[in-house]
Amino acid sequence: xxxxxxxxxxxxxxxxxxxxRAIERVEVLRPDLIDGxxxxxxxxxxxxxxxxxxxxxxxNTLMDLGGERLAVNLGMTGRLxxxxxxxxxxxxxxxxxxxxxxxxxxxHDPRRFGRLWRMSDERWREWDAALGVEPLSPxxxxxxxxxxxxxxxxxxKTWLMDQRKVVGVGNIYASEALFRxxxxxxxxxxxxxxxxxxxxxxxxxxxLTEAIEHRGTTFLDYRDESGQPGAFARRLKVYDRExxxxxxxxxxxxxxxxxxxxxxxxxxxxx
DNA sequence: AACGCGCCCTGTCCGC
DNA sequence: TGCGGACAGGGCGCGT
Numbered sequence: 488x489x490x491x492x493x494x495x496x497x498x499x500x501x502x503x504x505x506x507x508r509a510i511e512r513v514e515v516l517r518p519d520l521i522d523g524x525x526x527x528x529x530x531x532x533x534x535x536x537x538x539x540x541x542x543x544x545x546x547n548t549l550m551d552l553g554g555e556r557l558a559v560n561l562g563m564t565g566r567l568x569x570x571x572x573x574x575x576x577x578x579x580x581x582x583x584x585x586x587x588x589x590x591x592x593x594x595h596d597p598r599r600f601g602r603l604w605r606m607s608d609e610r611w612r613e614w615d616a617a618l619g620v621e622p623l624s625p626x627x628x629x630x631x632x633x634x635x636x637x638x639x640x641x642x643x644k645t646w647l648m649d650q651r652k653v654v655g656v657g658n659i660y661a662s663e664a665l666f667r668x669x670x671x672x673x674x675x676x677x678x679x680x681x682x683x684x685x686x687x688x689x690x691x692x693x694x695l696t697e698a699i700e701h702r703g704t705t706f707l708d709y710r711d712e713s714g715q716p717g718a719f720a721r722r723l724k725v726y727d728r729e730x731x732x733x734x735x736x737x738x739x740x741x742x743x744x745x746x747x748x749x750x751x752x753x754x755x756x757x758x
Numbered sequence: 759a760a761c762g763c764g765c766c767c768t769g770t771c772c773g774c
Numbered sequence: 775t776g777c778g779g780a781c782a783g784g785g786c787g788c789g790t
Contacts, residue, residue, distance in 0.1 A: 562784055598767045657783050
């Protein structure tokens, strides 16, 4: 579900309410959501810690606990929800973090592809180093992307979704960025020309920035920390628009399958 | 070593 | 109405 704009929206929404709160009690209702240690060890380790800040790396939410971090990956259908402890419990509730001041942070996930885990500072450095460049950072440049694509034979759309190369771009925004750049998603990465890489840098930055401004894309399940959907879905130009007219030329948008995921594009506008 | 594929899981929708 | 199959914002681990 959530790509960079959705996670960024959630992180911005959680940062204020969670800053300075202590974790008082942890309930794990779905132990398979906890990675790296048994669920009871996870639940026992957190109480007494305080949340210093909430940030994002790639599609992950990170809570700085001082000396260690709590990381959350939402998978396809995960939600991080702020609630009062007496609010009705939804089905598929996975983890409850009871915080100081009568606030609760809930992790909710029907498909349970998401996960939560703790990371030491040392582990965090390794983990962070294995991830690719943040596309909204100054390091996301044409030379850097050019250097990355030129040795890869995979289709550019698949390449763009590889989190070891560029982070945060998932199935929706990969199609959208390539449409904006006018590049066919099937093109081998190393066949891109430098001017096309420049358009791609621009396309990725632009679509992610606009999507954040609209609080993300709700396709099916995505909700922010207050349970609200994002508004960017109606601004998508190709994703989930198979057969509908291209917004630029009117030709029907095509759907193909790449790496077992749907790709959408306009074969008139994208080469 | 890069790459492709199957799989993890539940819910929904569509065609028959 | 029921049922099977396809499909859904992700990511890991396997084999080649």
